[in-house]
Amino acid sequence: MGLFSFLTQEIAIDLGTANTLIIHNDKVVVDEPSIVAKDRMSGKIIAVGKKAMQMHGKTHEDIKTIRPLKDGVIADFDAAEHMIRGMIKMINPKKQLFTPSLKMVICIPSGITEVEKRAVKDSAEHAGGKEVYLIHEPMAAAIGIGIDVLEPMGNMIIDIGGGTSEIAVIALGGIVCDKSIRVAGDDFTNDIVDYMRRQHNLLIGERSAEQIKIECGSALTELENPPEDYAVQGRDLMTGTPKEITVSYSEIAHALDKSIAKIEEAVLSALEMTPPELSADIYKTGLYLAGGGSMLRGLDKRISLKTKLPVHIAEDPLRAVARGTGIALKNVSKLPFLIK
Numbered sequence: 336m337g338l339f340s341f342l343t344q345e346i347a348i349d350l351g352t353a354n355t356l357i358i359h360n361d362k363v364v365v366d367e368p369s370i371v372a373k374d375r376m377s378g379k380i381i382a383v384g385k386k387a388m389q390m391h392g393k394t395h396e397d398i399k400t401i402r403p404l405k406d407g408v409i410a411d412f413d414a415a416e417h418m419i420r421g422m423i424k425m426i427n428p429k430k431q432l433f434t435p436s437l438k439m440v441i442c443i444p445s446g447i448t449e450v451e452k453r454a455v456k457d458s459a460e461h462a463g464g465k466e467v468y469l470i471h472e473p474m475a476a477a478i479g480i481g482i483d484v485l486e487p488m489g490n491m492i493i494d495i496g497g498g499t500s501e502i503a504v505i506a507l508g509g510i511v512c513d514k515s516i517r518v519a520g521d522d523f524t525n526d527i528v529d530y531m532r533r534q535h536n537l538l539i540g541e542r543s544a545e546q547i548k549i550e551c552g553s554a555l556t557e558l559e560n561p562p563e564d565y566a567v568q569g570r571d572l573m574t575g576t577p578k579e580i581t582v583s584y585s586e587i588a589h590a591l592d593k594s595i596a597k598i599e600e601a602v603l604s605a606l607e608m609t610p611p612e613l614s615a616d617i618y619k620t621g622l623y624l625a626g627g628g629s630m631l632r633g634l635d636k637r638i639s640l641k642t643k644l645p646v647h648i649a650e651d652p653l654r655a656v657a658r659g660t661g662i663a664l665k666n667v668s669k670l671p672f673l674i675k
């Protein structure tokens with residue numbers, strides 16, 4: 336560590352629709368849901384991350400919870416800036432004598448527009464970033480999975496996050512072709528809310544729906560190791576009173592079918608766009624899945640059946656992108672694909 340290293344702090348940020356992770360000194364130091372709570376009267380941010388999440392869906396009229404990102408991009412600039420600031424503060428909760436200047440690498444979806452890119456950069460700079468680099472999420476995921484992205488070898492990465500699913504073929508340090516769709520884990524959650532309302536006349540909140548997805552969600556109607564049925568509580572739409580019903584994984588698989596089919600279609604379309612030499616590589620290496628959405632039971636098998644290719648899930652899918660962004664941070668000068 337250099338003499339003046341305390342003057343610069345190097346951080347990698349996986350700024351996601353659902354979760355934001357910060358890596359500092361090779362460690363995940365922040366892993367929080369991407370949400371803030373605001374006092375409507377004063378306009379002040381009163382909670383960031385988990386604390387704000389606990390308030391989500393339970394607020395009274397003076398408090399508003401905001402998810403600053405939608406579909407992988409910043410939807411509320413002011414809230415995003417406060418969220419980034421708040422999370423950076425979590426790294427050094429104690430007051431410091433010097434405010435270090437920040438060198439950051441932040442990942443962005445590959446289908447992002449120039450204006451959306453600018454919004455991420457501006458938010459980071461307003462939150463104290465002096466040297467800000469951007470990296471495309473599939474590239475970060477590939478690095479996080481352990482793929483040598485600079486090699487003349489094609490690899491396909493499917494990153495299913497909260498707001499976006501990104502499918503990219505990577506070779507020689509670049510994205511050769513990609514397909515980004517705004518259908519991912521959060522759409523699975525919304526499908527469950529809709530399904531419960533339609534099928535069971537039961538109104539449930541977003542957090543309960545996410546819990547169902549995690550506890551008994553599935554991409555296939557038949558699984559080798561099925562999860563147990565799950566008891567769901569909500570409001571009966573007919574009587575207005577609280578009610579409990581039990582759901583099975585096959586039922587949830589039906590509810591998620593349409594959204595999963597859209598992801599499958601995007602994978603097939605990315606495979607169709609792939610130059611033949613790289614198709615040959617992918618035939619040998621298979622497809623790599625990353626992102627929290629890829630943890631849905633049976634999703635790897637379903638994509639494998641559809642594409643007739645082997646599918647591998649990253650070791651820790653929720654952290655693959657953050658890990659890759661952290662590695663990129665340490666190699667800023669060597670990686671030609673970082674965006675300044």
Ligand SMILES: Nc1ncnc2c1ncn2[C@@H]1O[C@H](COP(=O)(O)OP(=O)(O)OP(=O)(O)O)[C@@H](O)[C@H]1O
Nearest residue numbers: 351352353354496497498499520521626627628630
């Ligand atoms: N065990 C699980 N099974 C299914 N889905 C899960 C599981 N754990 C987390 N998820 C889902 O993963 C999603 C979040 O994944 P991730 O943190 O990779 O997304 P993100 O980076 O915030 O989003 P994006 O990349 O779209 O900006 C959420 O929709 C969450 O519900």
